[in-house]
Amino acid sequence: MNMGDRWHLKASVLTMLLAMLSIAYGCGRTEFYEQSGSISSVNYPYQYPNSINCTYSIRSPGLHRSVLIGFTNFDTEAMHDTVKIWCYNVASSTRTFSGQNTNVSFQLNPCNSVKVNFQTDGSVTGRGFNLIFNWLLLDCGRTEFSELGGFISSPNYPLQYFPSNNCTYSIKSPGLHQSIFIGFTDLDTEAGHDMIQIWCSFNGFSFLTFSGQNASFSSFTLQPCTDVKVRFRADHSIQGRGFKLSFNWTLPATVSSPTAETTSMSSIQTQTDGLPDAPFAILAALGANTLSLLVVVLASLLGVSVFIIILMSIIFAIRRVKRRKNATKTGFDVRGVMDTRGCSYDGYNLEPISNCQRFVSVNSYELMDSANDKDEDDLIL
Secondary structure, eight states: OOHHHHHHHHHHHHHHHHHHHHHHHTTOOOEEOSSEEEEEOTTTTSOOOSSOEEEEEEEOSSSEEEEEEEEEEEEOOTTTSEEEEEETTEEEEEEEEESSOOSOEEEEOSOSEEEEEEEOOSSOOOOEEEEEEEEEEOSOOOOEEOSSEEEEEOTTTTSOOOTTOEEEEEEEOSSSOOEEEEEEEEEEOOTTTSEEEEEEGGGTTOOEEEESSOGGGOEEEEESOSEEEEEEEOOSSOOOOEEEEEEEEEOTTOOOOTTSEEEESOSOOSOOTTSOHHHHHHHHHHHHHHHHHHHHHHHHHHHHHHHHHHHHHHHHHHHHHHHHHHHHHHTOOOBTOBOTTSOBBOTTOSSBSSOOOSOEEETTEEEOOOSSOOOGGGOOO
């Protein structure tokens, strides 16, 4: 027996001893509760024994509802020695691996308990497998932003987002800024089903919707606006990387890049040809809500003015009626009556406008007023 055969024999004997030792100890540890860790087949990285059937359980340590699993090494007898992985109580999530698979990674969600089963036949063996797992939180992450600029990304980005995702983010102006530039740096969702909706909070009926893969064409400006909402919704089927967007608040006077698509949330123009820009910049700085308040105040003042005019008209009408009643009682109504010398009488007053010495016939009555006598007793009926 040559030296090579001796070493081969020693290696075979050592492998058999290790296999026997592994069988004696069973499948090893089978329960895992950590947030992250690794699982390997019996006797890894040496050859696993024949006819084994081991099941491992990986449970979420808390509120985590998504687990990322990846193989760092995989070597089994193809089609005969298999590794099956599934989410507990969800048979449709079962994935089967056999043969030589390396650099394989995938995600199970929503899920809080994973099963891993390794089963072999009675013939050819291999090194087995080694896998790593990492539990992920199934939440939206940070949802409130008040910086001058920043980034927002979908949950678990750049890995696949979770099914049935529903997250809403709020971007608020840090000061007097009334214009915000938004651009997608990455967008990968199931077209027509998983989408991002963006709108200004005071104009919620006007949505900008994005879906599919079109990040390079998705940049725009919202103005005037002080609070932007970003909603990401996904169904239960196909997932992608999700999205990542950047935002930057600017003052109203700032001009957007000419290559960017500008979307105005109001039909009010902030500049007019032939007029200075400064007053309109001031109006834009006041904001749409302040302008609305000014319009309401002006309308209220106009309404009060109209009410006062109507009230004064009613008062004057009442006074005229009272004067007419008083004149009827005394029997005189000499308003507008002129004598032969052009002397006229002022309303219901019995005093003539100028001195009169002749008689004037008024409603079958005679009236005389002397320039030297001012008493009302001079009236002759």
